[in-house]
Amino acid sequence: MDGTTASSTQLLRQINSEALLRFALQEQVFTAGEAMAATGLTRATVLGVCDGLVDAGWLEEVNDGAEAGRAPKGRPARRYQLREAAGVVVGLDAGESHFTVIVADLRGRELGKRRRSIDSHALGRAGRVRSARELIRLALADVGRDADDVLLTVVGVPAPVDAEGRSPGGGEFWQLMNSGFDQDLQGKVLVENDANLAAIAEQAQQPSANVATLLSGERFGAGLIVDGRLLRGRRGGAGEMRFLDILADNKPDDEGISDGFGALARKWARKRVHSYEGTTSLRRLPEDGINAEDVFQAAREGDPLAGDIIARLGVRLARIAVVLSSLLDIERVVIAGGIARGIDPVLEHARSLLPVDSGLPLPELVASSLGADAVVQGAIESALTGIRHEPMAFLPRALQP
Amino acid sequence: MDGTTASSTQLLRQINSEALLRFALQEQVFTAGEAMAATGLTRATVLGVCDGLVDAGWLEEVNDGAEAGRAPKGRPARRYQLREAAGVVVGLDAGESHFTVIVADLRGRELGKRRRSIDSHALGRAGRVRSARELIRLALADVGRDADDVLLTVVGVPAPVDAEGRSPGGGEFWQLMNSGFDQDLQGKVLVENDANLAAIAEQAQQPSANVATLLSGERFGAGLIVDGRLLRGRRGGAGEMRFLDILADNKPDDEGISDGFGALARKWARKRVHSYEGTTSLRRLPEDGINAEDVFQAAREGDPLAGDIIARLGVRLARIAVVLSSLLDIERVVIAGGIARGIDPVLEHARSLLPVDSGLPLPELVASSLGADAVVQGAIESALTGIRHEPMAFLPRALQP
DNA sequence: GACCTAAATATAAGATCCAAATAAATTGAG
DNA sequence: CTCAATTTATTTGGATCTTATATTTAGGTC
Numbered sequence: 067m068d069g070t071t072a073s074s075t076q077l078l079r080q081i082n083s084e085a086l087l088r089f090a091l092q093e094q095v096f097t098a099g100e101a102m103a104a105t106g107l108t109r110a111t112v113l114g115v116c117d118g119l120v121d122a123g124w125l126e127e128v129n130d131g132a133e134a135g136r137a138p139k140g141r142p143a144r145r146y147q148l149r150e151a152a153g154v155v156v157g158l159d160a161g162e163s164h165f166t167v168i169v170a171d172l173r174g175r176e177l178g179k180r181r182r183s184i185d186s187h188a189l190g191r192a193g194r195v196r197s198a199r200e201l202i203r204l205a206l207a208d209v210g211r212d213a214d215d216v217l218l219t220v221v222g223v224p225a226p227v228d229a230e231g232r233s234p235g236g237g238e239f240w241q242l243m244n245s246g247f248d249q250d251l252q253g254k255v256l257v258e259n260d261a262n263l264a265a266i267a268e269q270a271q272q273p274s275a276n277v278a279t280l281l282s283g284e285r286f287g288a289g290l291i292v293d294g295r296l297l298r299g300r301r302g303g304a305g306e307m308r309f310l311d312i313l314a315d316n317k318p319d320d321e322g323i324s325d326g327f328g329a330l331a332r333k334w335a336r337k338r339v340h341s342y343e344g345t346t347s348l349r350r351l352p353e354d355g356i357n358a359e360d361v362f363q364a365a366r367e368g369d370p371l372a373g374d375i376i377a378r379l380g381v382r383l384a385r386i387a388v389v390l391s392s393l394l395d396i397e398r399v400v401i402a403g404g405i406a407r408g409i410d411p412v413l414e415h416a417r418s419l420l421p422v423d424s425g426l427p428l429p430e431l432v433a434s435s436l437g438a439d440a441v442v443q444g445a446i447e448s449a450l451t452g453i454r455h456e457p458m459a460f461l462p463r464a465l466q467p
Numbered sequence: 468m469d470g471t472t473a474s475s476t477q478l479l480r481q482i483n484s485e486a487l488l489r490f491a492l493q494e495q496v497f498t499a500g501e502a503m504a505a506t507g508l509t510r511a512t513v514l515g516v517c518d519g520l521v522d523a524g525w526l527e528e529v530n531d532g533a534e535a536g537r538a539p540k541g542r543p544a545r546r547y548q549l550r551e552a553a554g555v556v557v558g559l560d561a562g563e564s565h566f567t568v569i570v571a572d573l574r575g576r577e578l579g580k581r582r583r584s585i586d587s588h589a590l591g592r593a594g595r596v597r598s599a600r601e602l603i604r605l606a607l608a609d610v611g612r613d614a615d616d617v618l619l620t621v622v623g624v625p626a627p628v629d630a631e632g633r634s635p636g637g638g639e640f641w642q643l644m645n646s647g648f649d650q651d652l653q654g655k656v657l658v659e660n661d662a663n664l665a666a667i668a669e670q671a672q673q674p675s676a677n678v679a680t681l682l683s684g685e686r687f688g689a690g691l692i693v694d695g696r697l698l699r700g701r702r703g704g705a706g707e708m709r710f711l712d713i714l715a716d717n718k719p720d721d722e723g724i725s726d727g728f729g730a731l732a733r734k735w736a737r738k739r740v741h742s743y744e745g746t747t748s749l750r751r752l753p754e755d756g757i758n759a760e761d762v763f764q765a766a767r768e769g770d771p772l773a774g775d776i777i778a779r780l781g782v783r784l785a786r787i788a789v790v791l792s793s794l795l796d797i798e799r800v801v802i803a804g805g806i807a808r809g810i811d812p813v814l815e816h817a818r819s820l821l822p823v824d825s826g827l828p829l830p831e832l833v834a835s836s837l838g839a840d841a842v843v844q845g846a847i848e849s850a851l852t853g854i855r856h857e858p859m860a861f862l863p864r865a866l867q868p
Numbered sequence: 869g870a871c872c873t874a875a876a877t878a879t880a881a882g883a884t885c886c887a888a889a890t891a892a893a894t895t896g897a898g
Numbered sequence: 899c900t901c902a903a904t905t906t907a908t909t910t911g912g913a914t915c916t917t918a919t920a921t922t923t924a925g926g927t928c
Contacts, residue, residue: 074508075883075916078479082885099906107475108886113907140905141893226796229694276701290794292700293630297693299796300677301828304693309793389790392710393691395627395700427702476885476914483915500875509917514876541874542924 079115080458082107086115087124087457090148091172091450095128097143116146123462124152148172152462153217154209155453156202157445159260160223162186162243162284165198166442167205172217174450180205191245199251213252217460218452220445221247222260224285226302231257234301254460256452261305262296263444264402265289267436270447277398278305278390279434280383281441282326283358283405288386292394310385327379327412328358328405334375335361346371362408380415383431387420391429402434403441409433480516481859483508487516488525488858491549492573492851496529498544517547524863525553549573553863554618555610556854557603558846560661561624563587563644563685566599567843568606573618575851579610592646600652614653618861619853621846622648623661625686627703632658635702655861657853662706663697664845665803666690668837671848678799679706679791680835682842683727684759684806689787693795711786728780728813729759729806735776736762747772763809781816784832788821792830803835804842810834 082105089104090096101112119125126149152172159166163186169178180201186194202219206212225233225240233244248255265279266289275294281287288305290297297304308324325333335356339348347369348356364372383399390396401409413431420428434440453460483506490505491497502513520526527550553573560567564587570579581602587595603620607613626634626641634645649656666680667690676695682688689706691698698705709725726734736757740749748770749757765773784800791797802810814832821829835841854861 073883073917074479074483074512077482078475078884078915081478082475097906109907110887110909111475111885114884139895139903141907143906292693292698292705293696295694295696297698297795299693300798301796303792303796304794306793306796309790389710389794392707393705393790393794394698395702395704395707397701474886474914479884479915498875510876511878511918512916515915540872540926542876542922544875 079118082111082115083118084456084458086112087119088454090119090125090146091454091457093147094173095145095147097145099143101146113144120146123149123465124457125149149462151215153215153460154206154211155446155449156205156216156219157442157449158198158202158219158221158247159263159439159442159445160194160198160221160243160245160247161260161441162224165201166439167198167201168439168442168446169205169209169211170446170450172450172453174446176446177211178205178209180208186242191242194242194245195247195250198245198247202251215463216253217462218254218256218449219247219251220256220258220263220449220452221251222258222263222441222445223247224260224287226299226306227257227259227262228300228302229298231255232302234303256448258445258448259287259289259302259305260441261287261289261402262298263289263442263448264434264436264440265291265296265400265444266447266451267440267444268400268402268434270444271436274398276394276396277400278394278396278429279400279402279440280386281403282401283328283403284326285329286324286326288390290390290394290396292396307386309389310382326403326405327383327401327409330382331358331361331375331379332356334378335371338371338374342371344370348372358405359408362411365411366408376411377415379412380419383412383416384419387416387429387431396429397427398430398432400432400434402436404438406433406435406437480519483512483516484519485857485859487513488520489855491520491526491547492855492858494548495574496546496548498546500544502547514545521547524550524866525858526550550863552616554861555607555612555616556847556850557606557617557620558843558850559599559603559620559622559648560664560840560843560846561595561599561622561644561646561648562661562842563625566602567840568599568602569840569843569847570606570610570612571847571851573851573854575847577847578612579606581606581609587643592643595643595646596648596651599646599648603652616864617654618863619850620648620652620654620656621664621850621853622652622656622658623664623842623846624648624658625661625688627700627707628658628660628663629701629703630699632656633703635704657849659846659849660688660690660703660706661842662688662690662803663699664690664843664849665835665837665841666692666697666801666845667848667852668841668845669801669803669835671845672837675799677795677797678801679795679797679830680801680803680841681787682804683802684729684804685727686730687725687727689791691791691795691797693797708787710790711783727804727806728783728802728810731783732759732762732776732780733757735779736772739772739775743772745771749773759806760809763812766812767809777812778816780813781820784813784817785820788817788830788832797830798828799831799833801833801835803837805839807834807836807838 085105098109098112102109125146128145128147154169154171157168165182165184167180168176170176182201184197223243225243227233231248233240248257261281264281268279269291277291279289286307290305335348336353347364361372361375365376387399417431436443486506487502499510499513503510526547529546529548555570555572558569566583566585568581569577571577583602585598624644626644628634632649634641649658662682665682669680670692678692680690687708691706736749737754748765762773762776766777788800818832837844
């Protein structure tokens with residue numbers, strides 16, 4: 067189990083093994099010939115490397131007769147595949163009020179999923195970790211696995227996260243959300259900002275080198291991908307949008323500096339629903355029961371108060387888009403998270419507000435199609451990327467003794 | 468001269484050669500023992516690799532008796548150094564009104580320098596390239612070199628530049644500035660945005676993974692380094708600051724959207740010097756003769772009109788700092804270029820405007836110490852980085868036949 | 869000149885890859 | 899059923915490169 071650097075003579079073998087394994091991680095079943103084409107190595111070398119990977123527990127030779135669609139002539143090729151039992155990855159969206167876990171195999175196929183409501187403030191840091199561990203255990207048990215099968219767990223939290231997985235000490239909230247998962251979950255764990263994970267998920271869906279993903283339900287966060295790379299910042303603060311309220315003409319009243327579109331729509335609606343001078347269907351709802359969905363729905367039906375709120379959100383979104391496009395040359399702004407479902411009217415209004423004479427092309431504004439799963443999907447994607455990046459850094463679950 | 472990939476058996480040798488060469492690029496003279504420590508290879512291997520690099524023209528064995536401070540025991544070590552004749556790098560600041568060229572050796576020591584005023588609009592694209600070629604020729608001749616000695620030339624231009632070295636087609640100005648140097652200068656050429664090069668120079672001076680460098684004399688440009696990496700954006704637009712005028716409460720009047728602090732100070736002073744109601748020392752100057760230096764000087768002497776202008780610039784700078792700090796977690800904002808000399812009062816005022824209650828630490832605001840040479844210094848630094856990154860991609864000037 | 873030391877060289881062994889030759893497995897034709 | 903054709907697997911020999919271990923060498927010291 068020593069991770070010591072291999073001697074220089076063995077370096078070449080390791081390089082080739084990694085290349086081959088990276089290829090295997092993206093294929094179902096493959097022959098030596100296919101691996102030769104992918105890696106540029108000789109047949110003898112490929113087979114030798116495959117031998118090593120079988121011994122290590124990464125690959126297994128497949129011998130079932132169902133050799134669909136193979137060439138009708140010649141000696142049949144030996145076929146390999148990633149060993150199912152080698153391990154799985156776990157993604158966890160550790161939000162403020164919900165946990166979502168997905169267990170996936172090493173090719174990214176979702177094996178199992180669990181969701182649970184939690185009360186973070188009642189649980190505290192230790193309680194959040196305990197609850198996460200339990201939920202992961204259940205999700206693994208659902209698919210007949212246990213914690214030893216997990217090669218890598220990626221956790222998304224609603225807080226800035228630096229490169230070491232820590233959050234700045236400023237806010238208590240951040241420390242509560244980033245509950246120390248990397249210490250107290252089993253195996254290798256990566257902690258990442260939730261919006262960053264959503265951005266990774268979006269980019270996997272529709273690749274683009276310069277895209278911003280806004281996670282904007284209750285709290286506001288942005289994942290920024292520039293030149294194909296996720297931005298982090300020293301303390302993980304890249305993607306914070308505090309400047310909106312600091313710069314903007316409107317002084318921040320009661321709405322918190324980090325409120326997302328969902329929270330804003332709800333707050334604005336509740337505040338104005340009685341003082342509003344026109345007729346509004348929102349008044350039929352109990353004031354404490356109005357939420358963002360109701361506002362979006364009313365706006366679609368032509369309600370004027372809801373329309374006003376949509377317009378204000380549109381202004382806010384347009385501002386964000388202008389800054390991102392101008393400062394970072396962002397090509398596409400994606401609204402992700404549960405809020406994405408009803409956000410279209412806001413997008414339309416924001417598009418109409420974008421300046422037309424600014425020289426450079428305008429950013430595209432779109433809603434995500436991943437829904438509320440964006441964060442946890444991004445966690446899986448991130449875990450797979452990590453394994454593909456240096457597969458040999460992970461040890462597959464050993465063969466039966 | 469074929470850049471074909473080496474056969475896999477020779478790959479290891481190439482890896483080791485690159486590592487050793489990278490080490491040599493940062494040392495004056497070194498022994499095999501030192502190289503062994505740096506690369507982790509055996510003595511026999513190191514000597515073999517050195518042999519190869521001598522044959523290739525990268526290294527030379529040094530045999531002069533001046534073996535300063537060597538260990539007094541044992542057989543003397545063979546000592547190697549980078550071959551001076553292997554080549555040089557060239558940096559060119561191809562501004563709107565000035566060209567500056569620096570010729571440096573492969574360790575970054577400045578060998579020669581030339582500066583020339585030009586009239587870009589009279590010269591046109593072809594004229595700019597011609598003028599650049601001539602100035603480079605002269606600078607090389609000054610130090611007894613010619614164009615064949617140049618391994619890499621890096622050119623800084625005041626325009627957005629994408630990863631392929633091209634500028635967006637929107638403005639004629641950008642096309643004029645990015646004059647096609649990569650096509651028409653001899654040897655390998657990289658074209659880069661001038662503010663980006665200034666950022667590279669600043670980072671080399673005082674390393675920091677998250678820093679913004681504002682090049683803000685006549686035109687405004689920013690070089691953004693986040694997570695230790697320069698941001699570019701798809702069309703090279705990262706670092707543009709158009710949002711300032713789009714968002715801000717003040718509608719853009721005559722000042723151009725991309726005016727730098729120097730241009731703004733001059734324009735504001737000239738416009739208000741006569742209508743200003745107080746006394747101002749600026750009135751003693753001819754209206755067409757006032758420039759930014761005069762305004763800064765007057766402000767230092769307590770002139771109220773100059774003070775007003777400084778304050779307006781401070782507001783602008785503070786806005787920029789807030790956005791950069793919040794959106795990208797930038798730790799330090801550097802004002803670079805010729806304007807940096809008198810900028811201190813603006814920095815002071817801007818610091819006083821930064822919000823104190825924003826949770827995260829505030830960005831540091833500093834003036835560059837590189838003066839007007841920041842861009843060309845960054846060009847040299849960038850060229851060296853390029854060579855260090857994959858030295859074997861460059862062929863040293865051949866040995867005497 | 870004998871002696872000491874650290875580096876250079878020489879030699880042998882191990883690891884890896886490639887190229888070419890050989891062997892095996894499968895299909896399809898006669 | 900046998901046999902050629904075909905494709906792949908395996909074996910073998912050669913080349914490159916690195917390491918480890920001796921052996922030699924170059925300078926200094928006593």
